[in-house]
Amino acid sequence: MNLNSRIPSGPLEQKWSNHKMNLKLVSPSRRSNYTVLVVGTGLAGASAAASLSEMGYNVKSFCIQDSPRRAHSIAAQGGINAAKNYCNDGDSIFRLFYDTIKGGDYRAREANVYRLAELSNNIIDQCVAQGVPFAREYSGYLANRSFGGAQVSRTFYARGQTGQQLLLGAYGALMKEVGRGNIELFSRREMLDLIVDEAVKGITVRNLISGELETHMADAVVLATGGYSNVFFLSTNAMASNVTAAWRAYKKGACFANPCFVQIHPTCMPLxxxxxxxxxxxxxxxRNDGRVWVPKRSGDTRNPSEIPEEERDYFLERIYPSFGNLVPRDVAARSMKKQCDEGRGVGEYKMSVYLDFGKAIDKFGKNVIFEKYGNLFDMYDRITGESPFQVPMRIYPAVHYTMGGLWVDYNLMSTIPGLFVLGEANFSDHGANRLGASALMQGLADGYFVAPATVSDYLASVDPIQKDKSSTLAEDSKQKVNQHISTLLKVKGNKTVDYFHKKLGQIMWNHCGIARTPKGLEEGLSLILELKERFWSEVNVLGSAKDLNQSLEKAGRVADFLEYGELMILDAMSRNESCGGHFREDFQTDKGDPLRNDKDFCHASVWEYKDKNQAPSRHQEELLFENVKLSQRSYE
Amino acid sequence: MMSKKITLNFKIWRQSSPEDKGKFKEYQLEDVSVSMSFLETLDLLNEKLVAQNEEPVAFDHDCREGICGMCGAMVNGEAHGPLKDTTLCQLHMRHFKDQDTLVVEPWRSAGMPVVKDLVVDRSALDRIVSSGGYISAKTGSAPDANATLIDKEKADLAMDAASCIGCGACVAACPNASPMLFVGAKISQLSLLPQGQPESLQRVEDMLDQVDEENFGHCSNTYECEAACPKSISVSNIARANRQSILKSLKG
Structure with a gap:
């Protein structure tokens, strides 16, 4: 396996601009000869489709929901980072780069992360131009706030709906191109196969309304299909978020990198x-204004208001005095789990900790706090029936984001020529842990600015596809997908698809979740293999393949998740260190901090699919750090 | 305190395809925990139906946190159910009583035809956006973000309008099946911002033309849309859109 990362030479600050000069261009008059398929319409997909279309390529855009505006980027709340330094508090592109590399526990490429930081400023400009209503000061200037893992205020936000507003901006750009006839939009389509003949040739999708299989041939395919958190069944992802498109590309030769890197988000509502x-x-x-605490005494069942200050343990502030409640996500999540494991958890199931706004409300007043977090407080109240103005919130970590993804080079191209992977679906920028307000930044950097340049470079080197020559490829693909679907329908067992998905989720959470052990992983692996066998003999998928059949859709996704879980566990077993979201109990310091092993594991693990009966091979892309010094991540 | 369990009676619209006439079917569901959401209750019902070899109820849903706009149904005649400012996915069963009967049916509007059971086709809303619901800022053409100052008050109003999730409840609640709250919110957001000015009048004309192309009715100020909107979008956005429309007709 040739894993050429194609990182440009030269100083870090000049790599992207030099590289752009070296990328080939397609002249404006020739662009409409090329067809690019963009799968997914989240921040990465919508921005890529719109930008490629504006350049003049023939673009087709696909989404699984009824409208591109539903993609799960819409649910991102907090904000988007940029190195504008509008607050004059010492921010810079290098600092954003440094924070992101360090936050990722030194498991991402320097060059990619630097480019991300560099592009962050253009993203804010672009979004404001589109009419994204970011929060503003009374002076009319843009407002900023701070976020976990950073000591500067560099986060731009639109109330607690930043993802929604950025996505609607990108969706607007996409729909503008649709309206002008430049993009053909295919909603309610699910990608079920990638067509490859040395290079990428197209995709097969299922029309989720008619059940019909359609093939679309193209010169390049952009996958922007998000992450795989739903392998855990319970996660913060939308119900339709799945690994199927990425997984089926993997089975066609796109390598998968760092599948065990999963982010557990500390501030979720408890189960x-x-x-x-x-x-x-x-x-x-x-966490900017909320303070995390548990009762000092385990088994304390008093109401929070009855527990005096001196009997509360503000454990993040105590253990990490310089970052306090703003330590990165993985650190916060593990710390909370530890408190609960040791019996100090609160709530009906004792599996949550308090997030208390009492002090902030006293200091700033109810109005200021409501202005900042109003919709989050309402949401909490609506779900739990409790108001955070009266009772401290209760929170517990949940699976939220996946740093692993399809391997891509600096151009965001996978190991299949012509297949580009953007946003959460790739592995490239967040290493072993993602900092807050960075996912939106990456999705838009990839889609607005990176892919338009690098996809063009690829297209400049290939001749436009001959549609008539590709018909056998298309037919073969359709036939295989059809076969897979009929196998699912033919099982006719007595268990629902959700039954298997829940079981898989439990296995993953217990054995490959917040803290992992070699023994637990071994057990998890055998449980998955057993469950997978049962799935194919006991699942019951009713209805037909010829119309809207949500059970059938889910069944296909769960079948892929069952295979995917296995790869995640293999990856977690082979990474003998703790880093970022991957915490191995057998690799920790005396203080319980994760113990990285830079000597043996300063690399991305890159998995190559062999076939059904053969284990995948593990390759390594070594990571070189020339601009930052690897240090133990410490937030004390 | 363990969550309470209740029993609910459902009358759910079952329609196998757009051509099928469709009918209500009755189901009883026991052991509904009051901490469950409405959609989780439908999940529970569907699990039960599959166990009895009956096809599950098709319904649209995705984020289940009230922001994607994918879910929605009429519950006892109200879009997204009885709770104000709340999408169906965020409606919890603690708002219902033991033995309540819930009539659940899809959005009803010629502009958003039923696909299956509770699933409707809302692509008309996408077509309205693609007719002009954006600012044409091509990638790469933007000036520095702080080059244009925007009054906080206006930015906040624009944000209020931009909170629309495109669920279609306004159309379903309107006696004329008018999408004017949806359309007005977008026009309003963009016309409040300086960046949206150059295209402002053309935008309103194009979007309203597209509304006429689709199978939607006209607004007659009944304000049912505002009452049904899960994001409490104000009808003043319709007024603001109408103002733009009048300006357009004056300027020709």
Whole structure:
């Protein structure tokens, strides 16, 4: 396997601009000869589709929901980082780069992360121009706030709905191109196969309304299909978020990198019963003003208001005095779990900690706090029936984001020529842990600014596809997908798809979740293999393949998750260190901090699919750090 | 305190395809925990139906946190159910009583035809946006973000309007099936901002033309939309859009 990362030479600050000069261009008059398929319409997909279309390429855009505006980027709350230094508090592109690399526990490429920081400023400009209503000061200037893992205020936000507003901006740009006839939009389509013949040739999708399979041939395919958190069944992701598109690309030769890197978000609403279908996240911006605490005494069942200050343990402030409640997500999540494991958790199931706004409300007043967090407080109240103005919130960590993804080079191209992977679906920028307000930044950097340049470079080197020559490829693909669907329908067992998904989720959470052990991973692996076998003999998918069939859709996704879980566990077993979201109990310091092993594991693990009966091979992309010194991540 | 459990009676609209006439079907569901959401209750019902080899109820949903706009149904005649400012996915069963009967049906509007059971086709809303609901700022053309100052008051009003999630409840609640709250919110957001000015009048004309192209009715100020909107979008956005429309007709 040739893993050429194609990182440009030269000083860090000049890599992207030099690289752009070296990328090939397609002249404006020739661009309409090329067809690019963009799968997914979240921040990365919508911005890429719109930008490529504005350049003049023939673009087709696909989404799984009824409208591109539903993509899960819409749910991001807190904000988007940029190195504008509007607050004059010492921010710079280098500092944003440094924070992101350090936050990722030194498991991301320097060059990619620097480019991300560099592009962050253009993103804010672009979004404001589109009419994204970011928060403003009374002076009319843009407002900023601070966020976990940073000591500067560099986060731009639109109330607690930043993802929604950025997505609606990108959706507007996409729909502008649709309206002008430049993009053909295919909603309610699910990608079920990638067509490859040395290079990428197209995709096969299922029309979720008619059940029909359609193939679309193209010169390049952009996957922007998000992450795989739903392998845990319970996560903060939307119900339709899935790994299927990425997984099927993997089986066609796109390598998968760092699948065990999963982010557990500390500020989620706690689990309250076995019929719960998702865990709702609340922006970690809440930690700017909320203070995390548990009772000092384990088994203390008093109401929070009855527990005096001196009997509360503000454990993040105590253990990490310089960052306090703003330590990065993984640190906060593990710390909370530890408190609960040791019996100091609160709530009906004793699996949550308090997030208390009492002090902030006293200091700033109810109005200021409501202005900042109003919609989050309302959301909490609506779900739990309790107002955070009266009772401290209760929170617990939940799976939220996946740093692993399809391997891509500096151009965001996978190991299949012509297949580009953007946003959460790739592995490139967040290493082993993502800092808050960075996902939106990456999605838009990839879509607005990176892909338009690098996809063009690829297209400049290939001849436009001959549609007639590709018909056998298309037919083969359709036939295989059809076969897979009929196999699912033919099982006719006696268990629902959700039954298997829930079981898989429990296995993943217990064995490959917030803290992992070699023994637990071994057990998890054998449980998954067992469950997978049962799935294919006991699942019951009713209805037909010829119309809207939500059980069938889910069944296909769960079948892929069952395979994917196995790869995640293999990856977690082979990474003998703790870093970022991957915490191995057998690799920790005396203080319980994660112990990285830079000598043996300063690399991305890159998995290559072999075939059904053969284990995947593990390759390594070594990571070189020339501009930052690897240090133990410490937030004390 | 353990969550309370209740029993609910459902009358749910079942329609196998756009051509099918459709009808209500009755189901009883026991052991509904009051901490469950409405959609989790439908999940529970569907699990039960599959166990009895009956096809589950099709319904649209995705984020389940009230922001994607994918879910929605009429519950006892009210869009997204009885709770104000709340999407169906955020409606919890503690708002219902033991033995309540819930009539659940899809959005009803010629502009948003039923696809199956509770699922409707809202692509008309996308077409309205693609007719002009944006600012044409091509990628790469933007000046520095702080080059244009915007009154906080206006920015806040624009944000209020921009909170629309495109769920279609306003259309479903309107006696004329008018999408004017949806359309007005977008026009209003963009016309409040300086960046939106150059295209402002053309935008309102194009979007309203598209509304006429679709199978929607006209606004007659009944304000049912505002009452049904899960994001409490104000009808003043419709007034603001109308103002733009009048300006356009004056200027020709």
């Amino acid at each position: 309250e019963g076995d019929t719960q279908s998702k865990l709702t996240l609340m922006s970690e911006s809440l």
